[in-house]
Amino acid sequence: MRRVEATGPAAQLVGALAVIAVLAAVVPQYWLFLGTSALVAAISLSGLGVVTGRAGMISLCQMSFMALGAWVVCELNVLGAPGGLIVWVLVGGLAAVPLGVLLGLPALRLRGVHLAVVTLGFAAAADVIIAAAGFPGATTFQPVLRPSLIAGDTAYFVFAALVFVAGAVAMRLLGRTRYGTAWRALRFSERATAAAGMSVPRAKLAAFALSAFFGGLAGGVLSGQIGVVTAQNFDTIDSLILLVVAVMAGSEYAGGAIAGGVLMVFVPEIFRGLGIPQDWGSLVFAVGAVQTLTTGLSMSEDLVRRFRRRRAVPAQAPRRTDEPGPAVTPVKGERPVLVVEGLSVAYGRITALAEVDLVVPERTVMGLIGPNGAGKSTFTDAVTGFIPGATGSVTLDGRKLDGLPVHRRAAAGLRRTFQQDRVPPGLTVAGFLRFSAHRRVSAAELEEMADFLNLGTLERHVSELDVGSRRLLEVAGALLSRPKVIILDEPAAGLAHAESMELAERLTEVPGRFGTSVLLIEHDLEMVRRACAEVVVLDFGQVIAAGPPATTLARPEVARAYLGDEVALA
Numbered sequence: 329m330r331r332v333e334a335t336g337p338a339a340q341l342v343g344a345l346a347v348i349a350v351l352a353a354v355v356p357q358y359w360l361f362l363g364t365s366a367l368v369a370a371i372s373l374s375g376l377g378v379v380t381g382r383a384g385m386i387s388l389c390q391m392s393f394m395a396l397g398a399w400v401v402c403e404l405n406v407l408g409a410p411g412g413l414i415v416w417v418l419v420g421g422l423a424a425v426p427l428g429v430l431l432g433l434p435a436l437r438l439r440g441v442h443l444a445v446v447t448l449g450f451a452a453a454a455d456v457i458i459a460a461a462g463f464p465g466a467t468t469f470q471p472v473l474r475p476s477l478i479a480g481d482t483a484y485f486v487f488a489a490l491v492f493v494a495g496a497v498a499m500r501l502l503g504r505t506r507y508g509t510a511w512r513a514l515r516f517s518e519r520a521t522a523a524a525g526m527s528v529p530r531a532k533l534a535a536f537a538l539s540a541f542f543g544g545l546a547g548g549v550l551s552g553q554i555g556v557v558t559a560q561n562f563d564t565i566d567s568l569i570l571l572v573v574a575v576m577a578g579s580e581y582a583g584g585a586i587a588g589g590v591l592m593v594f595v596p597e598i599f600r601g602l603g604i605p606q607d608w609g610s611l612v613f614a615v616g617a618v619q620t621l622t623t624g625l626s627m628s629e630d631l632v633r634r635f636r637r638r639r640a641v642p643a644q645a646p647r648r649t650d651e652p653g654p655a656v657t658p659v660k661g662e663r664p665v666l667v668v669e670g671l672s673v674a675y676g677r678i679t680a681l682a683e684v685d686l687v688v689p690e691r692t693v694m695g696l697i698g699p700n701g702a703g704k705s706t707f708t709d710a711v712t713g714f715i716p717g718a719t720g721s722v723t724l725d726g727r728k729l730d731g732l733p734v735h736r737r738a739a740a741g742l743r744r745t746f747q748q749d750r751v752p753p754g755l756t757v758a759g760f761l762r763f764s765a766h767r768r769v770s771a772a773e774l775e776e777m778a779d780f781l782n783l784g785t786l787e788r789h790v791s792e793l794d795v796g797s798r799r800l801l802e803v804a805g806a807l808l809s810r811p812k813v814i815i816l817d818e819p820a821a822g823l824a825h826a827e828s829m830e831l832a833e834r835l836t837e838v839p840g841r842f843g844t845s846v847l848l849i850e851h852d853l854e855m856v857r858r859a860c861a862e863v864v865v866l867d868f869g870q871v872i873a874a875g876p877p878a879t880t881l882a883r884p885e886v887a888r889a890y891l892g893d894e895v896a897l898a
């Protein structure tokens with residue numbers, strides 16, 4: 329029989345329900361009313377946590393989503409719409425979704441402070457519109473009707489708590505989907521997210537839509553709580569405070585959202601009790617947010633990290649340090665799988681690539697080498713779709729990829745890794761592999777891949793891995809998607825010599841094992857000799873030599889490119 333782990337999700341859910349029941353039974357009405365306000369803030373903060381904490385974007389208009397949700401509930405109440413408050417709250421949440429998508433559109437192009445300005449501008453405009461239009465029922469003092477089941481303040485507290493818990497469960501489940509992982513990846517690197525086959529625009533819009541939905545829900549619950557809603561309930565300044573609290577508490581976690589909601593409501597209340605102006609509570613949040621930004625850890629992340637440290641398995645990845653066995657002879661297929669023709673890229677007056685032609689045959693490991701600045705990274709960027717202004721054509725297994733965005737090329741079977749570490753630290757090894765695989769992978773496949781590239785335990789967090797292991801993890805994730813071609817941009821950076829040689833051996837096995845051709849960009853020529861059946865040499869954006877490594881690397885023009893005229897001729 330399976331045991332329910334004391335800290336597992338089921339146990340947490342049971343614990344949360346038990347806490348709600350106890351609070352409802354023992355806490356006085358006034359405090360329960362404040363508790364409901366804290367829950368309203370927590371529901372809204374959970375939504376905001378998707379955009380800020382998970383996806384790393386800034387949104388300063390959460391109050392506008394709340395206002396829309398509340399407005400819809402008030403209107404349905406005035407109209408006497410069927411379904412009652414519980415249904416209206418849901419409708420209010422859904423009504424905010426299109427607004428969230430609309431607000432997400434600028435996020436496709438803007439980041440940081442620019443996105444903050446746009447969302448703040450929107451919130452200010454929404455303020456004006458709401459103040460002019462007013463809330464249905466506000467002037468006639470027609471309060472939002474609660475169904476008899478949740479008519480009392482205690483019952484309404486339980487209702488708000490259940491909405492929060494249902495939202496937290498949904499968030500947790502969503503967090504395990506490809507979108508959930510994509511948001512975390514997005515926060516770390518948009519380029520890597522796209523290279524893993526995920527549409528960055530879709531992931532960003534989904535984050536804003538979800539955030540708006542939770543904002544709308546919170547507004548709806550608030551309107552049922554206070555009955556008569558006015559524009560003062562949704563001040564723009566409150567959106568700023570929500571963001572500050574979301575950052576400080578880490579509202580992407582359910583615990584962080586609830587802690588944030590409690591702080592937002594009870595800190596001003598405590599200040600009031602002490603005779604201090606309530607607004608000074610914002611100062612506390614500001615100090616907390618500064619602390620978070622300084623340490624890089626929100627309250628929730630700090631707690632999670634401490635908890636993990638206690639349970640951590642000390643093992644590092646069991647790197648192989650023994651010298652590799654006999655080299656597997658690199659193989660070369662015949663049929664072309666990646667055909668690049670006339671690829672050119674110019675950065676202003678610098679020609680980084682000039683009419684480059686390159687063919688990678690199927691089931692082949694091919695090296696792409698050249699001195700610094702030769703154009704190797706530009707080639708990778710252009711072929712995988714990161715440079716829209718590149719000219720020429722790219723054909724993968726007979727299919728033209730020209731004009732396709734990065735994620736579509738990746739989904740078509742053209743994957744890449746990056747020179748710099750692009751693996752999101754917030755994931756586990758297994759979580760990253762599943763995301764990067766872009767298809768359903770079994771536990772056995774994950775184990776096999778971890779064994780193949782020596783990744784160690786699948787449950788470990790990426791943040792616990794050293795740089796070399798992260799590079800291998802990136803390669804493993806891309807390979808799991810079974811691409812037709814994988815371009816590896818200096819995968820051995822950060823590895824010791826023996827490990828680089830080991831990786832070279834592994835790469836020779838890749839075509840046979842996964843049916844994938846490899847284009848290996850590498851400065852370590854010994855590794856290139858071991859792994860590659862074919863090598864192409866770039867210099868000043870042009871192909872200057874190509875052929876088997878032994879003969880190609882010995883050619884004088886290659887030596888000149890690497891060492892300069894005088895040394896080559898000496």
Ligand SMILES: Nc1ncnc2c1ncn2[C@@H]1O[C@H](COP(=O)(O)OP(=O)(O)OP(=O)(O)O)[C@@H](O)[C@H]1O
Pocket residue numbers: 675678679680698699700701702703704705706707
């Ligand atoms: N964003 C950019 N803006 C302007 N010039 C650039 C840019 N990126 C690259 N270049 C220039 O394009 C040329 C090719 O650079 P690229 O980074 O592709 O070379 P590389 O072979 O990958 O070098 P390395 O081995 O050092 O990574 C160089 O002259 C470089 O200075």
